[in-house]
Amino acid sequence: MKAAEFIAPAVAEYAAAHTTPPDALLAELAEETRRLMGDRSTMQIAPEQGTLLTLLVQISGARLAVEVGTFTGYSSICIARGLPADGRLIACDVSEEWTDVARRYWAKAGLGDRVELRLGPAADTLRAIPPDEHVDFAFIDADKAGYPVYYEEVLTRLRPGGLIAVDNTLQHGAITDPAAGGNVPVMREFNDLVARDDRVTSVLLPVADGLTLVRKNATGPR
Template identity: 40%
Template sequence: MTQRVWTEVDDYISGLLIGADDALDNALAASDKAGLPQIAVSPTQGKLLHLIARVHGARKILEIGTLAGYSTIWLARALPRDGKLITLEYEPLHAEVATANIAAAGLADRVEVKVGAALDSLPAIAGEAPFDLFFIDADKVNNPRYVEWALDHSRPGSVIIVDNVVRSGQVVDATSTDPSVVGTRQLGSLLAKDPRVSATMVQTVGDKGYDGFALAVVEG
């Protein structure tokens, strides 16, 4: 199997089950126009996030790593009208593009974009806890700290999803000095050892290439 086949199959699935979507398509176009990197989740991954949030009945979501708000829109659409999503973004330009995209998607009443380094923003939103669902997709080196914070600000049954945990397969390399790989392996150890959580990691292929995500549920 090659990248060409993975992309063709993802295109087939997107065409079949997602289709054209003005808010999401315009969000990606605005992201490209502003020169933001093309590192959002794929449409099929975005819909997976949306479906998990719906199945879970999430009312309060924390996202770390907004970019242009593509995954934010998918997740926020799963919320009830009185639900809330807080998303943390380091780059002011990314936050500006995301804020416009979220407003254009009709979700400004449910979404708050906070600008700054996530570790600096987290203490200020502790009062919003517990969150029902966390989507962590920012600087991978800090993933262990983000998940620790999530565990401390969750409830039994809260869901934690961490994106990009496969690192092109480098996650198996215990000798790696790549900070993202080291952070991901520390995250894996934390998920394995912490009795507060039960987790798995799933490898994925698609139009984003070879990757994977971690899915965890907070124990009762």
């Protein structure tokens, strides 16, 4: 994915140039994804988002993380690298073909033991995780129509103070266009749902395609 399109290109490039860049392994994965997947490779998160995900996982002290939408593995590597050595990432996807690439890169990155792939519809995978508030961090980046369900199922399992990061919440800047079709109306409803939710504190960041950070409040409304 490219840098934020709704920010002046020179400013977006400047911001990216002043962010810790991907290492050789992530750069190789991005290149292989472009070669194997062509146009689909734009589903991969932007490099600066990867850096931000690692940082968020590190500063939140997360031990158990969940990812909804793994693709070829870029974001999962960024999340898993932020976890402690005994931390765990449950990675959810429906595509064996795409996650085969992710598996190869988890092994190369020495993260094979830290990432657990669960193939199947993410709603089912999330519902199979016991609802006892032990997830520390989650990243939602799959089919946009599923976001409300993923959000609710993750929030049920998130510990108070835990964090959810949600991707694509600005839809390339089309989110404010009332005539826009595709995923835009669905995403607008989702953004409204989060903004109204008094169980959480949230901020929609204009990073890449829009990244919403959601913290589960410790008790009651903020």
